[in-house]
Amino acid sequence: MDSVQVVGPAPAAGAGWRGRGAHLLVLAAVLLSFGNAAAYIAYASNPLAVADAWYFINAFLAKAYDGGFDLVDLYVKRPGADHAQPLQKLLLLANARWFGLDFVVESYMGLAMALATFLALWRITSVDARARGLDPWLHAALCGAMAGFFVSLNAGSVFNWSLVTLGYLPHLFLVLAAAACWRSLHGRGGGMFALAFGLMAFTLDNMAMITGAALLASAALACAREKLPPRRLALVAALVAAPLVAYAMASRFYLHAGLAVDPGGAPVSLALLLSHAPKMLTGVLASSVAYPLPLQFYLDATGASKVEGVLGVALALAHLWFWWAALRKPWNRTMFVAVSMMLTLYASVAGILYGRVPTFGPEYIYQPRYVLTYQMGPVALILMLLGTLRPPGSAGTRALAAALLCATLALQVMLSRYSWDEARYIQGYIHTMARQMYLMGLDPEAPLASCVPNLSVCEYPVAERVQAIEFLRDHHLNAYSPSILRRYRLEAVASAPHGYRVVERPESQ
DSSP states (O other), X not given: OOOOOOOOOOOOTTHHHHHHHHHHHHHHHHHHHHHHHHHHHHHHOOOSOOTTHHHHIIIIIHHHHHHOOOHHHHTOOOSSSOOOOHHHHHHHHHHHHHHSSOHHHHHHHHHHHHHHHHHHXXXXXXXXXXXXXXXXXXXXXXXXXXXXXXXXXSSTHHHHSHHHHTTHHHHHHHHHHHHHHHHHHTTSOSHHHHHHHHHHHXXXXXXXXXXXXXXXXXXXXXXXXXXXXXXXXXXXXXXXXXXXXXXXXXXXXXXXXXXXXXXOSSOOOHHHHHHHHHHHHHHHXXXXXXXXXXXXXXXXXXXXXXXXXXXXXXXXXXXXXXHHHHHHSOOOXXXXXXXXXXXXXXXXXXXXXXXXXXHHOGGGGXXXXXXXXXXHHHHHHHHHHHHHOOXXXXXXXXXXXXXXXXXXXXXXXXXXXXXXXXXXXXXXXXXXXXXXXXXXXXXXXXXXXXXXXXXXXXXXXXXXXXXXXHHHHHTTOGGGOHHHHHHTTOGGGSSOOTTOOOOOOOOOO
């Protein structure tokens, strides 16, 4: 048979009230977690152009303003190891047109993607839980814990740097594609999966390859565990391979035909990876729950290191349980999404170890922006737990789920306290950056004596710096937008420097 209808037990008396109460519990947990992230964005997110944004102001935005853009412009990327991000460029253009190029708006867009991803996960797990007769309170408690981990203020830069916050977009595509892939494996057509993964292949660049490999491996495991017909796996393989090959060809011969080939970074040293493997893996696992800086905020360096080690071991055991369950328990859609997410995490970490660590050293795994990737681990663990619990759930199981929810929320309060405390210094940083942008606007050709690190335009060649600054200044965008300066109380930066005066150039004798 191609599909099996699963009928859960008949609802008991009072089940409707329990369901409504469980929904309120999920809503409260979501409001606390996502509301905390939204408030932090409002307070600490940087509205100004930083780092990579400057490149795309010149390469895409200025061109779009002056004469429109074509498909190649939408896929433009920097030479070397960069990613084409067409959807992010469309958001950049919409931001400039409607919001004056306020990058806080992009952070909210990223948070909206995170919310959409969580709602998709909640829907997937809810349908499975109801079909199996799982206690709605048990489901609600675990979903509440999942929300806490998903938008944790574990590392503040996930939400104060919009380019990182937009990293929730691949998470959203992953969840939607995994759900559609599961349907394809069970004979419900491949149209939705073809659409979802085709969109991924042409919008997420290298990330689509990682996700595609994870989905294909998950599909192979699901077919083996559920004894599904081999033709279903062949269909998934074809729907993964076809768009990836099509995008690779389009990139090679059209979209990036003139782009210099990436020479690659430092050669991978197997001895380096092996010698630092325990420390790096412990750091990755522990950072998925508690990043080192918040730990050092409460403890000294020695104590933080010990806690990191304990967390690393505990999470390593949790990952072992994850694969024991995946290889021993009957599968459902929730478990399939969990396995797809965990394999995507592993592939992403492997990419960091292969592509970044040889160049920047083992400590590079502690880059705060990677926390957004690492946090897929706890989310996948909770999904696996939701997929494997036996319905309806004992009193002990419900107590453990409630304890997990309470512990997760308490942990988020501790992590948030550090991030909110750190945000006080971000305000001064933003003010300094805005002042330096104002000074560059007075004379873009004249280099400043010093610039804050994220103001990468300072290091540009003169012609490129002048182009970027004059474009923003002439179109009243970003730091040259009066409305943005008022919105973030930065009007004081747009005043003449102390002692500044214009003098006429003396005539040559």
